[in-house]
Amino acid sequence: MEGIEIIGGLAGLMTTSAFLPQAFMVYKTKDTGSISLSMYIVFVTGLVFWIAYGVLCNKLAIIIPNVVTLTFASYILIVKVRHTKRN
Numbered sequence: 001m002e003g004i005e006i007i008g009g010l011a012g013l014m015t016t017s018a019f020l021p022q023a024f025m026v027y028k029t030k031d032t033g034s035i036s037l038s039m040y041i042v043f044v045t046g047l048v049f050w051i052a053y054g055v056l057c058n059k060l061a062i063i064i065p066n067v068v069t070l071t072f073a074s075y076i077l078i079v080k081v082r083h084t085k086r087n
Helices: 003-017 020-029 037-057 060-086
Strands: none
Touching: 003 060, 020 060, 037 060
16 A cells, blocks of 8 residues: 555545544434534535545545445434424
């Protein structure tokens, strides 16, 4: 693995792991009142584009972290939408 791939992998690990506390808190409390729905819609859409870009460029350092982040962010978005519909 080249040095540049290690940097990309570390960047992906750091940005992906940043979503773990938020996802865990939403899972634990089901409280999404302070989370912006529009931000998560834009963010999830951006992640889909990053994944497409990574696939087109054949860069696992882009694809893997963004797929993991998409999983966490999608979970938060789904809970937020359900919470919004109830209120």
